[in-house]
Amino acid sequence: MSTVQATGSHVDPRVPVLPDGLALKYVAEGAANVIWRISLPDEQLTPPPTVIEEYSETTPPPSDIDIDLDIGKENGTVTANGANAPIITDYSHLLLRLRKCLPSSESNLLAYEYLSSVIMPLFPPGVMVGQELVKLPPALVVRANDTLHHLERSGVRPSHRQQLYLAGDPRPTEQQMDEGYAFLLEDMTPDTSVGEFLLEFKAKWLVQSPSAPENWNRCRTCALRLRKYNKAIKKGKHAEWRGLCPFDLVSKDPKRAKNAVRRILQHPRSEDEKLVERVTTALMNSPQLSILKELQASLDPKGILKADHKSKEFLTAMTLRDCTFYVKVSPTEVQARLGDFDVKSGEAGKSEYWIRNEHELIGEGWYTGTEYGDHPWKAEGLEVVCRV
Structure with a gap:
């Protein structure tokens, strides 16, 4: 009998939507992903209306909702479906992970389905880095790829990571690979001011x-x-x-x-x-x-x-x-x-x-x-x- 049982259901794609205008700061990258620090500019502190697709008599407009996404509990899983999807207003303790154009890597949606149904049930709470799936606006990927190109020209991007860019960029001049989702991760960045x-x-x-x-x-x-x-x-x-x-x-x-x-x-x-x-x-x-x-x-x-x-x-x-x-x-x-x-x-x-x-x-x-x-x-x- 299989020792790995899928305990989660198929991931509903109606998950939180990241706004286009997030400020991006390159943090690090591995073979398959690039990690970014993100923040919401002051003028965009009101969540965009695309986060909630439909309104009901009991659902206030997005400008009246103030819900922080807590991905540090229950292995980082949260319920984020349909009109009940949380609106993210605080990115101070989160990092964004974007996938590169690698043929050998799974899409983030499939990766999250696997993660939530197979990997997460194997571990007790608090053992894994908290993480959650979010919808990814193409404009954000465009800006992120532009940043990678700039880092290459500036000599900042590691040489062995160059010439490979992020999936989900719609421009024909970029490497073409569909990707509509990304991961928000619990930020494990140390506070060096206190010796961490x-x-x-x-x-x-x-x-x-x-x-x-x-x-x-x-x-x-x-x-x-x-x-x-x-x-x-x-x-x-x-x-x-x-x-x-x-x-x-x-x-x-x-x-x-x-x-x-x-x-x-x-x-x-x-x-x-x-x-x-x-x-x-x-x-x-x-x-x-x-x-x-x-x-x-x-x-x-x-x-x-x-x-x-x-x-x-x-x-x-x-x-x-x-x-x-x-x-x-x-x-x-x-x-x-x-x-x-x-x-x-x-x-x-x-x-x-x-x-x-x-x-x-x-x-x-x-x-x-x-x-x-x-x-x-x-x-x-x-x-x-x-x-x-």
Whole structure:
């Protein structure tokens, strides 16, 4: 029987509509999305009438309604259907995530249907970053893409992210891909004035790949990192072969967990033993790691080479292996959230990529530590060995 059950209904597209005139500020971007800080100009503090499609005798006009969208409760889900859709008047604690024109990525509507029916029910409240689907005016995407072009010309946009723009731009001169929706996210931005800072990392594979050889010495994450390093140096590119081992993070051994946390904190924060201790204790006591580990094991018992790459269970396992930890550290507490649940479809060559990687990790000896070549980790005392 499937271990993943869809508990939500089909997403009603009558969700809140963002106004055209939101002020946009570029925050960051990943391979598939761009994150923006948004604000409503003073002259647009009255919500646009398009947010509510119909009026009734009991429904006041939009100018009389003042409802803030709270996406920090119940895993960030809210009811936003039809005439009852909330009107968003406060964007101070929200970020906007816009999707890029990537053939391998799902539309935001399908992503939210999957997120709300499959992913959200897997976690208790407060574990995930709050998020909600909103309708996206094309004019806003046009301005956002114009900003990306400007950032490229100014040399601000990362070079490896250039030449790929946002979906939903109707102009024929832009990359064409329909997208009518976006995500509002709970803002985890730290208040640096009071000493807060944000850590971001991917826990990746918290249990060994079922496809790994019986005599494996390395976890899937470390084996793949070393192989990528090997390919990079052959091309004359910079790469790191040292990194976070997920097995250390979930080992329940404080010493090993601290080693993982030092990788996450990085220098110079990693030199602060009290800080290392605080973050280690918080992560070891947080529910996210244990839940992710259990789900990864139960949803993909066969492994990449034997699994049905079209099954909901396998694709969910791959999604959970690529989600992001957001850890906000303040002088008094450590707050962890999971986010960035990009739906894995296995399409556009992704499934073949997973299979090819697995075959190479096995066939070239990266799992067993028998890979060919003279590498830094071959030096005495530096060999990469992962322990359960």
